[in-house]
Amino acid sequence: xxxxxxxxxxxxxxxxxxxxxxxxxxxxxxxxxxxxxxxxxxxxxxxxxxxxxxxxxxxxxxxxxxxxxxxxxxxxxxxxxxxxxxxxxxxxxxxxxxxxxxxxxxxxxxxxxxxxxxxxxxxxxxxxxxxxxxxxxxxxxxxxxxxxxxxxxxxxxxx
Amino acid sequence: xxxxxxxxxxxxxxxxxxxxxxxxxxxxxxxxxxxxxxxxxxxxxxxxxxxxxxxxxxxxxxxxxxxxxxxxxxxxxxxxxxxxxxxxxxxxxxxxxxxxxxxxxxxxxxxxxxxxxxxxxxxxxxxxxxxxxxxxxxx
Numbered sequence: 656x657x658x659x660x661x662x663x664x665x666x667x668x669x670x671x672x673x674x675x676x677x678x679x680x681x682x683x684x685x686x687x688x689x690x691x692x693x694x695x696x697x698x699x700x701x702x703x704x705x706x707x708x709x710x711x712x713x714x715x716x717x718x719x720x721x722x723x724x725x726x727x728x729x730x731x732x733x734x735x736x737x738x739x740x741x742x743x744x745x746x747x748x749x750x751x752x753x754x755x756x757x758x759x760x761x762x763x764x765x766x767x768x769x770x771x772x773x774x775x776x777x778x779x780x781x782x783x784x785x786x787x788x789x790x791x792x793x794x795x796x797x798x799x800x801x802x803x804x805x806x807x808x809x810x811x812x813x814x
Numbered sequence: 815x816x817x818x819x820x821x822x823x824x825x826x827x828x829x830x831x832x833x834x835x836x837x838x839x840x841x842x843x844x845x846x847x848x849x850x851x852x853x854x855x856x857x858x859x860x861x862x863x864x865x866x867x868x869x870x871x872x873x874x875x876x877x878x879x880x881x882x883x884x885x886x887x888x889x890x891x892x893x894x895x896x897x898x899x900x901x902x903x904x905x906x907x908x909x910x911x912x913x914x915x916x917x918x919x920x921x922x923x924x925x926x927x928x929x930x931x932x933x934x935x936x937x938x939x940x941x942x943x944x945x946x947x948x949x950x951x952x953x
Contacts, residue, residue, distance in 0.1 A: 701932050705922050705925040706922040706925065708888070709918060709919065712870075713870055713889060788890045788925075788932070789889060
């Protein structure tokens with residue numbers, strides 16, 4: 656299972672590199688670094704959104720695309736499935752991962768809670784990019800109440 | 815083999831279109847353009863179908879006296895259209911289907927190319943080569 660950790664290490668170094676020049680630059684710098692990570696994730700998501708469904712039957716509705724992210728996208732990236740998917744059937748979805756691999760190495764509990772957003776920005780971009788390729792404009796935000804569990808809130812924008 | 819192959823973006827503008835012979839180019843562009851209405855009909859019919867009809871391959875869109883037009887739509891809503899000479903009776907459905915699969919595979923490679931901006935026209939040499947192999951005249 657060496658393959659599984661390679662991306663985790665790469666991701667760790669991506670985050671470290673973006674914050675290396677100025678560890679505490681204030682809100683402007685932090686937001687910019689988060690945006691860079693989201694942009695990276697977006698492009699990766701665009702490509703994966705095209706390649707992964709190659710063998711998948713056609714999606715009939717929005718929910719099919721979200722289920723695809725929870726199963727196939729997560730399996731390709733993190734070698735597991737999402738633990739839960741909830742929706743209000745009005746375009747808002749909450750994707751729950753109780754043991755998110757990019758957070759697992761921090762241990763559990765509240766110690767590194769403040770740092771967590773750095774490690775979720777790439778994945779937010781990933782989800783947004785994959786949905787964009789599949790034809791949905793979305794707004795993706797992440798929240799962490801207690802490591803290593805996290806939630807991604809996906810709001811599909813009606814066009 | 816195909817006389818015209820087109821890749822249409824989800825916003826319905828051409829990402830790639832190639833035809834042979836080039837003197838008939840306008841005619842083939844017109845046929846591809848016309849076929850998009852049929853593609854849209856098939857896609858919306860798919861969404862309403864009670865039976866589980868989830869094929870990416872849309873089959874024969876419409877025949878004309880001289881040509882047959884086939885369609886394929888990806889999960890990312892990109893459409894592939896292929897025009898085949900009607901006189902080429904050797905081509906069967908399975909072969910058309912596998913040609914579309916090759917096209918889809920090659921398109922995903924383009925999408926994963928770090929120098930390709932999604933939404934731009936396709937200018938990949940590898941993609942060109944693959945399309946050429948599907949357009950070579952056997953006779």
